[in-house]
Amino acid sequence: MSATNILISGVGGQGLVIATHILANAAFQEGYDIKTSDVIGLSQRGGMVWGSVRFGAKVHSALIPDGECDILMAMEALEGLRWVKMLKPSAKVILATEKTYPNRVLIEKDEYPAAIEDQLNQLGLAVFPVKAQEEAKRLGNIKASNMLQLGMLSTLLPFAKATWIDVISSSVPKSTINVNLAAFDKGIELTAKRI
Amino acid sequence: MSTKQVMTGNEAVARGFWEAGGMIASSYPGSPTVQMMDTLKQYPEIFAEWGTNEKVALEIAIGGSIAGARSMVSMKHVGINIASDPLMTFTQVRTKGGFLLVVGDDPGLTSSQNEQDSRFWGKFANMAVLEPANPQEVKDYMLEGLRISENYHTPVLIRLTSRLCHCRGIVALGERQQPQVEGFVEDQARYCMLPPYANQQQYFMQERMHKLQAYNNEFELNSLEEIEGADALIITSGMPYENIKEVNPKASILKLGMIWPLPMENISKLSAKYNKIIVVEELLPFIEDALKSHGIKAEGKKYFSFTGEFTVGSIKKSFKEAGIDFAGSDALASDLIDSTQLPKLPPRTPMLCAGCPHRPIFDILKKARATVVGDIGCYSLGILEPFEVHKTNISMGASLGMALGMAASHSLSDKKKPIVATIGDGTFFHSGMTGFVQLAQTRENITVLVLDNRTTAMTGGQITPTTADYFKEKDYYTVSIPDILRAYGIQDITVVDQFKYQETKEAISAAMKREGLSVVVTTRPCALNFKVKQPHYYVDDKICISCRSCVKTNCPPISMELYEGKDKKNSYINPDMCVGCSVCSQVCPVGAIKCSVDNKQQGGI
Numbered sequence: 001m002s003a004t005n006i007l008i009s010g011v012g013g014q015g016l017v018i019a020t021h022i023l024a025n026a027a028f029q030e031g032y033d034i035k036t037s038d039v040i041g042l043s044q045r046g047g048m049v050w051g052s053v054r055f056g057a058k059v060h061s062a063l064i065p066d067g068e069c070d071i072l073m074a075m076e077a078l079e080g081l082r083w084v085k086m087l088k089p090s091a092k093v094i095l096a097t098e099k100t101y102p103n104r105v106l107i108e109k110d111e112y113p114a115a116i117e118d119q120l121n122q123l124g125l126a127v128f129p130v131k132a133q134e135e136a137k138r139l140g141n142i143k144a145s146n147m148l149q150l151g152m153l154s155t156l157l158p159f160a161k162a163t164w165i166d167v168i169s170s171s172v173p174k175s176t177i178n179v180n181l182a183a184f185d186k187g188i189e190l191t192a193k194r195i
Numbered sequence: 196m197s198t199k200q201v202m203t204g205n206e207a208v209a210r211g212f213w214e215a216g217g218m219i220a221s222s223y224p225g226s227p228t229v230q231m232m233d234t235l236k237q238y239p240e241i242f243a244e245w246g247t248n249e250k251v252a253l254e255i256a257i258g259g260s261i262a263g264a265r266s267m268v269s270m271k272h273v274g275i276n277i278a279s280d281p282l283m284t285f286t287q288v289r290t291k292g293g294f295l296l297v298v299g300d301d302p303g304l305t306s307s308q309n310e311q312d313s314r315f316w317g318k319f320a321n322m323a324v325l326e327p328a329n330p331q332e333v334k335d336y337m338l339e340g341l342r343i344s345e346n347y348h349t350p351v352l353i354r355l356t357s358r359l360c361h362c363r364g365i366v367a368l369g370e371r372q373q374p375q376v377e378g379f380v381e382d383q384a385r386y387c388m389l390p391p392y393a394n395q396q397q398y399f400m401q402e403r404m405h406k407l408q409a410y411n412n413e414f415e416l417n418s419l420e421e422i423e424g425a426d427a428l429i430i431t432s433g434m435p436y437e438n439i440k441e442v443n444p445k446a447s448i449l450k451l452g453m454i455w456p457l458p459m460e461n462i463s464k465l466s467a468k469y470n471k472i473i474v475v476e477e478l479l480p481f482i483e484d485a486l487k488s489h490g491i492k493a494e495g496k497k498y499f500s501f502t503g504e505f506t507v508g509s510i511k512k513s514f515k516e517a518g519i520d521f522a523g524s525d526a527l528a529s530d531l532i533d534s535t536q537l538p539k540l541p542p543r544t545p546m547l548c549a550g551c552p553h554r555p556i557f558d559i560l561k562k563a564r565a566t567v568v569g570d571i572g573c574y575s576l577g578i579l580e581p582f583e584v585h586k587t588n589i590s591m592g593a594s595l596g597m598a599l600g601m602a603a604s605h606s607l608s609d610k611k612k613p614i615v616a617t618i619g620d621g622t623f624f625h626s627g628m629t630g631f632v633q634l635a636q637t638r639e640n641i642t643v644l645v646l647d648n649r650t651t652a653m654t655g656g657q658i659t660p661t662t663a664d665y666f667k668e669k670d671y672y673t674v675s676i677p678d679i680l681r682a683y684g685i686q687d688i689t690v691v692d693q694f695k696y697q698e699t700k701e702a703i704s705a706a707m708k709r710e711g712l713s714v715v716v717t718t719r720p721c722a723l724n725f726k727v728k729q730p731h732y733y734v735d736d737k738i739c740i741s742c743r744s745c746v747k748t749n750c751p752p753i754s755m756e757l758y759e760g761k762d763k764k765n766s767y768i769n770p771d772m773c774v775g776c777s778v779c780s781q782v783c784p785v786g787a788i789k790c791s792v793d794n795k796q797q798g799g800i
Contacts, residue, residue: 011543021201024363028201028365033365034201035329035362035437036363037358037361039361045546046543046545046546046751047543060440060441062363062437063358065507065508066508066531067531067532078541078543079543081540084532084537085531085532085534087532088532089531089532100751101754102541102543103546104542105541106746106751106753107581107749108755109580110541111541113538119537123533125532142771
């Protein structure tokens with residue numbers, strides 16, 4: 001069996017590292033071999049961030065080869081478009097549609113791309129759009145948007161829900177377990193509605 | 196409890212050291228190795244302390260080793276430059292307690308100022324170098340490295356790269372070995388490195404390397420995967436091995452665990468069986484050149500890049516050029532998504548955080564058209580647009596000496612103009628104090644801005660000696676930078692709160708006009724690390740004249756937007772992102788930017 005490849009992309013400060021941590025541990029608890037890679041460092045300062053999680057019977061490289069990504073979880077709209085060349089034609093994209101302007105857009109030297117969701121659809125990708133931050137804010141903590149998107153992702157993966165709950169509960173700060181689990185559930189609910 | 200765990204390479208370093216009965220660990224924060232010390236600090240059996248700089252950190256580990264304790268020091272690649280003075284002499288000593296230097300190289304310079312290849316230190320310092328390929332191996336090699344260090348009385352360098360430091364994999368856990376520490380035993384011939392003692396150590400090191408080479412010929416962490424009838428032998432180590440396995444070449448693979456000294460005898464014998472010897476190594480041809488000088492017809496950099504990180508894709512491309520067939524999937528162009536029609540996307544470069552105390556300083560320096568010599572830290576982002584204020588960036592603490600050299604050259608050639616240098620508190624303590632002693636009595640017109648944000652911000656907010664000065668509740672000793680500078684005999688020191696924009700602007704401008712050394716110390720703490728969050732500001736679009744003064748301060752929440760019913764854009768502040776520093780409101784010429792709470796003091800905490 002070849003590996004399942006998941007790419008998570010976003011902007012520094014959105015909780016991407018913990019999302020890859022949770023996804024990796026869920027796959028591990030389900031008995032898979034795993035490798036992940038996060039790009040961190042300068043990224044906390046509003047830079048581009050991405051992480052990859054690969055799971056399967058045996059995984060060697062931590063990096064996803066070009067054109068072999070199965071699922072992209074984009075935590076910001078533009079960062080959903082940036083990684084298209086990594087995707088399989090049959091890939092699924094869980095897209096947070098909210099925008100965070102990069103520096104050159106703020107200083108009016110570049111335009112923020114328009115109609116990102118349409119562009120992804122036109123490429124034939126299966127897009128699952130969500131206003132992740134707005135939904136998370138409604139649940140009480142805007143920072144739980146990463147768990148909401150993981151909830152959506154979980155509907156596309158063969159892991160037991162109990163595994164997810166166990167890993168999330170042991171990975172986030174104790175005082176935020178409830179809101180994070182609520183966000184995770186909301187993600188599942190939103191995906192079910194769409195399907 | 197599970198006996199396996201998901202771990203990063205960095206976490207595996209700490210776990211391996213703990214299992215090996217390690218006791219003394221130090222480090223200086225630098226990407227990609229920061230998380231090693233963060234994790235080491237969680238083990239109560241280990242003395243784990245950040246060093247003032249890499250040199251002090253390495254010296255702490257030397258002390259531990261000489262006292263008989265298993266010791267380690269971790270740092271990013273450029274840190275070894277600073278630590279190399281004690282390293283190059285300590286390596287002559289017959290090591291007692293196991294000593295590991297764990298380094299994180301950065302192929303591709305994801306967060307570094309250069310790309311130097313640390314493997315060369317092995318040759319330079321006559322020590323063994325181990326290179327693991329995944330988190331499990333990282334842990335195993337920590338244990339093995341300490342054994343080698345004690346058996347061969349050598350420091351051992353464990354070389355990781357950014358990708359491996361931050362990569363997660365499954366690691367099998369072991370118990371902690373109980374350390375036996377003899378304590379320091381006086382032996383001047385062993386520990387006093389001066390002639391005649393140091394002379395005889397040259398022979399000791401030579402013999403040590405011969406023994407290590409013989410050991411490496413039998414080393415069980417080197418592995419050979421032979422394919423019957425294969426024409427080519429691939430020699431590799433570290434993470435490139437995992438990417439090669441993904442490509443699955445039709446060639447035999449020799450994976451080296453110990454890459455210095457090389458198992459030459461073994462490789463010579465093996466090479467005779469193959470027509471083609473291909474070395475796959477990131478950065479410089481370290482292994483390749485050593486093999487060539489031994490008469491082995493190795494090739495490598497002819498096909499593989501000398502810079503950047505290898506990927507599955509880049510290895511496939513190089514294998515094709517080298518005539519190596521592979522079985523791994525090779526997606527055809529028709530299998531890929533055609534993204535050629537997509538518009539060119541704006542890059543997402545790092546920028547100063549909302550409420551960053553460096554922002555008003557860069558805004559002021561840009562408007563002053565100052566010649567600014569930069570240094571290393573978050574404030575290195577002053578290089579990037581729209582500020583483009585820093586005109587140089589070399590190494591930790593370099594701004595001070597450089598400012599003097601530049602100012603003196605200008606003076607001697609009648610090109611006199613004020614020189615401004617910036618340095619943060621972390622860099623000040625790391626390697627800025629010696630530079631200040633040099634500058635103390637200068638007559639050149641130099642203004643140094645000490646941006647004291649009370650933390651080593653760029654690497655995740657480690658404490659500095661000024662952290663507690665601002666946060667009095669912390670039980671930690673405190674050092675005042677102005678007091679240190681006064682003790683050096685520097686008198687022209689101005690301390691400013693940079694969120695009082697006009698006052699700060701005037702102080703910097705006046706300092707730049709004064710001859711000799713002037714110092715301006717700014718006092719606002721890092722907004723990110725100390726989670727500063729004040730009531731947000733907003734733009735009254737009825738007053739805004741679209742002049743973009745606020746946008747030019749380059750704060751993440753501030754953009755130009757079209758308000759309803761208007762045909763010209765006005766500035767807008769995203770309330771979820773604004774932390775209320777007030778700087779934008781102070782640069783607004785018409786008072787259009789207001790606080791969401793009435794009567795709030797400017798930038799007050």
